Amino acid sequence: MDLAIQTLNRVGGIFHASPVTWDHHIILPVGISFYTLQSLGYLIDVYRGEIYVEKNFLRYALFVSFFPQLVAGPIERSKNLLKQLGTKHRLTYYNIRDGILLILYGLFLKMVIADRAAVWVDEVYSKPDVYQGFYIIFATILFAIQIYCDFYGYSTIARGSAQLMGISLMDNFNAPYYSKSVKEFWRRWHISLSSWFRDYLYIPLGGNRKGTIRKRINLMIVFTVSGLWHGASLAYIFWGMLNGIYQVAAEIKDAGKHFIRRVLKLPEGKDTFSARAGKTAITFFLVTFAWLFFRAGGFHAAMEVLTNMAANMDGLILFDGSLYGLGVDRQSMYIMFISIAVLFAVDHYKYRGVDVLQKFWEQGYWLKAACIVGMILTITLYGCYGTMYDVQQFIYFQF
Amino acid sequence: MMNRWVRRAGAWLGVGLILAGSVCCLNDLFWQHDEWSRVMFHSFYSQKENIDNVFIGSSHVFCDIDPFMLDEINDENNFNLATSGLQLNAAYYLLKEADSRHTLSRAVIELYYALNMDYSECGINEWRVTDYMKWSLNKVRAIGDLEITKLPESLFPFMRFRGYLDDYEYMHETAAQKKDDAYRSCRYITADGNGITEYREKGYWYSTSTLESRIYKRRLAIQEDSFGAEAERYLRKIIEYCRQNGIEIYLTVNPIYELEVLSVEDYDAYYRRIDSIAKEYDVPFYDFNLCKKEYCDIQHPEYFKDTGHMNVYGVELFTPFLWSVLTGDEADNKKYFYGTYDEKLRSAEPEIYGLYYHEENGENIYTVAGNREDGMEYRIILTSETQDGQTEQRMLQDFYTNKTFAVPSDEHGICTVVARMSDDPDNVQCLEVQY
Numbered sequence: 001m002d003l004a005i006q007t008l009n010r011v012g013g014i015f016h017a018s019p020v021t022w023d024h025h026i027i028l029p030v031g032i033s034f035y036t037l038q039s040l041g042y043l044i045d046v047y048r049g050e051i052y053v054e055k056n057f058l059r060y061a062l063f064v065s066f067f068p069q070l071v072a073g074p075i076e077r078s079k080n081l082l083k084q085l086g087t088k089h090r091l092t093y094y095n096i097r098d099g100i101l102l103i104l105y106g107l108f109l110k111m112v113i114a115d116r117a118a119v120w121v122d123e124v125y126s127k128p129d130v131y132q133g134f135y136i137i138f139a140t141i142l143f144a145i146q147i148y149c150d151f152y153g154y155s156t157i158a159r160g161s162a163q164l165m166g167i168s169l170m171d172n173f174n175a176p177y178y179s180k181s182v183k184e185f186w187r188r189w190h191i192s193l194s195s196w197f198r199d200y201l202y203i204p205l206g207g208n209r210k211g212t213i214r215k216r217i218n219l220m221i222v223f224t225v226s227g228l229w230h231g232a233s234l235a236y237i238f239w240g241m242l243n244g245i246y247q248v249a250a251e252i253k254d255a256g257k258h259f260i261r262r263v264l265k266l267p268e269g270k271d272t273f274s275a276r277a278g279k280t281a282i283t284f285f286l287v288t289f290a291w292l293f294f295r296a297g298g299f300h301a302a303m304e305v306l307t308n309m310a311a312n313m314d315g316l317i318l319f320d321g322s323l324y325g326l327g328v329d330r331q332s333m334y335i336m337f338i339s340i341a342v343l344f345a346v347d348h349y350k351y352r353g354v355d356v357l358q359k360f361w362e363q364g365y366w367l368k369a370a371c372i373v374g375m376i377l378t379i380t381l382y383g384c385y386g387t388m389y390d391v392q393q394f395i396y397f398q399f
Numbered sequence: 400m401m402n403r404w405v406r407r408a409g410a411w412l413g414v415g416l417i418l419a420g421s422v423c424c425l426n427d428l429f430w431q432h433d434e435w436s437r438v439m440f441h442s443f444y445s446q447k448e449n450i451d452n453v454f455i456g457s458s459h460v461f462c463d464i465d466p467f468m469l470d471e472i473n474d475e476n477n478f479n480l481a482t483s484g485l486q487l488n489a490a491y492y493l494l495k496e497a498d499s500r501h502t503l504s505r506a507v508i509e510l511y512y513a514l515n516m517d518y519s520e521c522g523i524n525e526w527r528v529t530d531y532m533k534w535s536l537n538k539v540r541a542i543g544d545l546e547i548t549k550l551p552e553s554l555f556p557f558m559r560f561r562g563y564l565d566d567y568e569y570m571h572e573t574a575a576q577k578k579d580d581a582y583r584s585c586r587y588i589t590a591d592g593n594g595i596t597e598y599r600e601k602g603y604w605y606s607t608s609t610l611e612s613r614i615y616k617r618r619l620a621i622q623e624d625s626f627g628a629e630a631e632r633y634l635r636k637i638i639e640y641c642r643q644n645g646i647e648i649y650l651t652v653n654p655i656y657e658l659e660v661l662s663v664e665d666y667d668a669y670y671r672r673i674d675s676i677a678k679e680y681d682v683p684f685y686d687f688n689l690c691k692k693e694y695c696d697i698q699h700p701e702y703f704k705d706t707g708h709m710n711v712y713g714v715e716l717f718t719p720f721l722w723s724v725l726t727g728d729e730a731d732n733k734k735y736f737y738g739t740y741d742e743k744l745r746s747a748e749p750e751i752y753g754l755y756y757h758e759e760n761g762e763n764i765y766t767v768a769g770n771r772e773d774g775m776e777y778r779i780i781l782t783s784e785t786q787d788g789q790t791e792q793r794m795l796q797d798f799y800t801n802k803t804f805a806v807p808s809d810e811h812g813i814c815t816v817v818a819r820m821s822d823d824p825d826n827v828q829c830l831e832v833q834y
Contacts, residue, residue, distance in 0.1 A: 093407060331565045369414045377421055380558050385548060 031071045033229060035064050037196055042078040044200055051078045059085050068161040072154050074172040074192035081169070089166035098357055102160030104375045110153030111383030113339045117146035119327040119384070125295060128305045131326070132312040136305060138323065143295045144288040145340055148177065151190070175351035177287075177344070180279035182246040185287055193229075197222050216251065220244040234299040242290045335382050422555055427577060428570045429560040433527045434587055435461075436482045439602045440531035441585040443480060443497075446601075450501040451475035455493055456509025456653075457485040458604070462708035463653045466601040468718045473726075475504070479602030484524040486514050487633035492541035493528055494637060498644060499537060505647045507725065508637060511707075512652070512669045513618045515630035529553055594710070607711055608704040610656060613753030614832045615706045615768075617662040620757075626672040638680045649725055650677050650684040654697050654717065659706040660688050661768040662755035666740045683729050685736065687721070689743055694735045695720045706753075744770040751775075751818045754832055758808060765834065767802040767816055776821050777802055781834075783812030806834065 009019040042063070045051040054060045063082045069075075124131040124139035131139070155172035162169045172191050179185035186194050202222045208215040220241065227240020261268070269275065296302035317323065324330045349356050360368065439461070452475055454460045460481035469477040480493050487508075494506055514524075525545055530553075532538040542553045552558045563569040576582055587598035594607030619625075634650075641648035650673060660666050670686050677684035687695070695717065702713030709717060724732050737743040751769040758764075767777055776798040785791050795804050798819065814834045819827040 365410060365413075369410075369417055372414055373417050373421060376418060377425075380551065380555060381425075381561055381564060385551070 034073050034075055035070065037075045037193070037229075039064055041075070041196060041200060042082065045078050051082065054078075054082055054086075066162070066167075068158040068167075069155075069169055072151070072158075073190070074155055074158065074170050075196050076169060076192065081167070084167050092166065095163050095166045097361070099160045099162075099164035101357065101360065101372070102156050102163055104160075104372070104379070106153045106156030106158075106160060107379050107383070108153075108339070108375055109149040109156065109343065111379055111385055113336060113343065114146045114149035114153055115384035116328060116332060116336045116339075116382075117142045117149070120323075121146055121295070123326045125305065128308040132308045133310075133314055134317050135322075135326075136309040138318070140288055140292050140295070140309075144177075144284070144291050147291065147294070148173070149343065175347035177284055178280060178347060178351040179283050180276060181250055181283055182243060182286055183250060185283055186243070186247075193226070197226055201225060212251075216248045219247055223247075230294070233297070235293045235296060235302055238299060238302075239290050239293040242293065243287075246286055246290070332382075339378075339382075422557070425557040426555075428574055429557040429563060431560065431573050431576065432582075433483070433530070434582075435598070435604070436527040436531050438585045438587045438598050439480075439482060442598075442600050442602065443478065444533060446476070446478065446501075448476045450478045450497060450503065452477045452505040452507065453480045453494070453497045453501075453503060454478070454507045454509065454602075455480045455485070455490050455497075456507075457481060457511050457514055458483050458708055459511045459653045459655070460509045461602050461604045462606065462704070462710075463714060463717060464603070464721065465605075465711075465714045465718045466603055467599070468715070469722055472719060472722050477601070481509070481602055482524075482527040484514060485528070486524050487630045487637065488544060489525045489528040489541065491633045491637050491640070492532070492537055492544075494640065495537050496532055496535075498640075498646065499535070503644075503646045505649065505725070506637075506641055507649045507651055508634075510634075510650055510652050510673055511655075512621065512663060512666070515634075516619060516621075516625050516627050525549075526553065526556070526559075530556060594704070605711055606704045606708070609710055609712075610700040610703040610705055612832065613658065613700070613830060614834060615658050615662055615753060615755045617755050617757045618659075619663065621663040621665050621669045623665075623668045625669060631676065634676060635680075638676075638682055642680075648682055650682055651721070651725075652686040652688055653721075654687040654690065654695075654709075656700070656703045656706040656752070657698050657770070658752040658755060658768045660740065661752065661770075662766075670740060683725075683732075685724055685732065687717070689736045689738075689740055690720075691735055691737060691743075692747065744772075749775060749818075749820050749826075749828075751816060751828055751830055753830065754814060754816070754834065756834075759805075761808055762805040763808050763834070764803060764805050765814070767818065767830075769802065769818060771820070773800065774821055775802070775818055776800055778815075778817040779804060780815040780817075781806065781812055782815070783810060810834075 005020050005022045012019060042051065042054075046053055054063070059082070062085055063076075063078065066076070066081065066085075121139045121143045124135050125143075128136060152173045159169045159171065170192055174188040174191065176185050176188040179188055202218055205218045205221060206214050207218060223240045223244030224237060225240070226243075227237045230236045230240070260266070292305060293299070293302045296305050321330070324333060328336070346356055349359065360371070363371075452469070452473075454464050454466070454477070458481065461479045464479055466477040466479055469475075478497075480497055482489075485493070487510075490508060494508075497503060497506075525541070529538060529541050529545070532541065542550065545553055560569075581587065587596075589596050593609060593611060596604060596606045596608070599605045638648055640646075652670075652673070663669070666688065670689065673686070674684055687697075690697070692698070697709075697713055697716055702709055702716060704710040724735060737746065747770050749769070749771050751767055753768050754765045755768050756763045756765045767779075769775055777796065777800075778798050779795040781793045781795060783791055783793075798817075800821075811834060814832050816830045816832075817827055818830070819825075
């Protein structure tokens with residue numbers, strides 16, 4: 001509503017019309033954007049005949065408001081969750097064991113990494129005119145990690161809580177920062193939302209069945225809507241569009257490359273380690289750049305951040321200890337780096353298709369015990385909570 | 400099948416034991432105990448005789464009341480169940496703890512003003528109670544009453560000291576503290592100001608220090624609605640609990656040095672609020688800051704160890720008087736007290752007690768604490784050292800009625816105040832304080 005009125009007033013301003021005022025604060029129900037999509041998905045599935053009509057209202061209500069994933073997803077499909085809710089569940093050792101481990105890992109991601117990074121990021125982004133150049137670059141990279149750990153942490157806790165009750169929720173993230181293209185990134189990031197948009201928007205719009213131009217337009221529509229879903233602000237819309245542009249541009253580039261190779265009869269490039277690493281690095285850079293608009297919270301604010309990023313590029317701050325003065329001291333920063341390394345190590349196995357949870361339980365007793373105790377102690381000792389910290393809300397609670 | 404479950408249970412038990420061992424080690428390394436609370440609770444739980452009278456409150460109880468002296472006076476068992484900064488929420492659970500272990504006759508609840516305003520800093524003060532209470536349903540309820548975010552730190556105290564994770568000196572010091580003989584035998588004795596402080600069992604803090612500095616940083620300014628909603632809720636719960644369990648309850652405020660009372664500016668607002676609650680329940684309430692000089696002449700620096708707490712000399716004077724008031728007839732007791740604090744000030748001879756101050760925009764705003772709102776004139780002289788080592792003297796005013804002045808926060812020196820009544824210029828008082 002705010003965005004609509006804002007836009008209306010801007011357009012009206014051109015014609016010297018008096019501005020429309022809106023002083024009402026609408027109280028939004030918890031998790032509305034998540035369960036709206038979930039309910040919509042169910043309706044479409046029923047319409048398509050892909051799922052039966054749930055005649056038990058309580059079961060349907062439970063499907064819509066299943067507490068672990070109510071607030072920030074994953075946006076479950078009726079074919080997965082509703083069907084599970086219709087079957088009997090027993091409290092099993094394996095479910096409890098897996099559930100506990102998932103919750104611990106989720107807490108580790110949220111409290112040790114995301115909330116620690118948030119302290120630094122918030123400080124820089126609140127004063128971009130003071131912290132310029134590499135401060136902003138470093139903060140933006142940290143934000144990419146923060147938002148991943150924050151959201152992935154929540155999803156993992158949600159999965160763990162559901163697992164305790166014998167309900168299996170989908171894995172919402174699959175090592176997204178190892179992606180070699182933005183297209184792949186979106187197959188691995190917020191999977192439940194991406195696949196929702198694919199199945200209920202992109203494909204109904206024609207997908208890639210109606211020619212190259214239509215496919216690209218469809219892509220742009222999907223990502224613009226995705227941006228709008230995240231927030232009624234130009235910054236989010238631009239963020240969504242930017243991700244769409246990345247994919248359209250990549251397609252054009254690939255088509256161009258393919259055409260040149262065919263004309264010049266050049267061989268296909270080798271898939272070397274450096275080529276793979278380069279692609280991953282470029283993808284990370286592109287995605288992180290788009291996050292800047294997401295974090296800044298407004299288009300003008302993002303422009304201000306960008307302007308300040310270009311100013312005072314003093315690379316020395318990365319090495320002279322300046323980074324430790326912004327609410328995260330040296331020790332805390334090291335803990336964060338080590339934790340990020342653990343995250344990327346786990347993601348590395350995940351990316352290679354290893355079932356990390358299964359693999360973990362196959363290890364020897366002492367290693368498992370050490371990991372579980374180590375994880376609990378790391379969270380209790382290094383988690384950002386309690387008397388010394390401001391508790392950080394989950395970022396995706398706002399969407 | 401059975402074997403598998405035993406194996407699994409054993410495996411998780413192993414994890415639990417490793418975790419418990421790690422937590423114990425971390426507690427030993429990081430948890431610096433609140434020594435006073437620890438020894439007080441140790442003394443409380445080792446009381447073999449029934450406790451008849453409990454005095455519940457903050458440091459204003461354990462510094463101001465001598466339970467041994469009371470034992471001699473009333474031939475009963477008296478105990479100061481008091482920890483630093485105790486607020487009424489924790490006081491409620493302390494009262495229940497005492498009542499669950501002893502047959503209490505009287506509960507005296509001390510209500511120091513600064514602790515009953517805002518509970519936004521909840522946690523640390525309650526930990527002084529929950530950390531040392533023995534496990535019981537009452538303790539679980541006390542912990543459950545804390546903010547949800549404080550729960551992990553309540554159960555695992557080492558988590559509160561995470562700021563010292565890379566401070567090896569701190570860890571060494573903490574571990575050494577626990578090997579110390581005094582720690583093991585729950586003794587507590589320390590040099591304090593110009594005297595010594597010693598734990599004397601039964602929750603009594605014996606101190607021989609005397610008030611030296613006559614300058615006081617204001618804790619808060621009391622307003623009409625300053626009494627916190629949470630404080631009031633727990634005060635009502637305490638009164639109702641005592642009523643239901645046949646415990647005689649008394650509300651008191653122990654005397655603090657006049658300088659601090661004056662700093663809060665409208666002390667009567669606080670008195671009125673407590674008094675109205677007390678009247679609502681028909682509970683005796685005695686504010687000893689309103690006490691008449693002729694019955695208890697306590698307002699002298701030599702009776703205090705600091706502006707808020709008495710030393711042993713003050714305690715010797717105050718304890719018998721307190722008991723005589725508590726056991727006296729409520730109507731008769733009125734003769735000991737003024738109706739308002741303002742009335743008390745007006746009734747006394749003109750006097751200045753010191754300077755109180757608060758910070759504002761990089762400056763310290765000092766006020767001369769005297770018992771006259773008007774009619775008094777002040778000469779104020781500041782003596783400080785300049786950057787080149789020279790002594791500089793500035794007279795801010797020469798016998799003028801203004802009693803407030805501002806000095807940059809980083810400026811230090813000696814402030815000399817000479818005060819006199821405008822209608823009696825020969826009767827002057829002089830005060831010299833370091834600011």
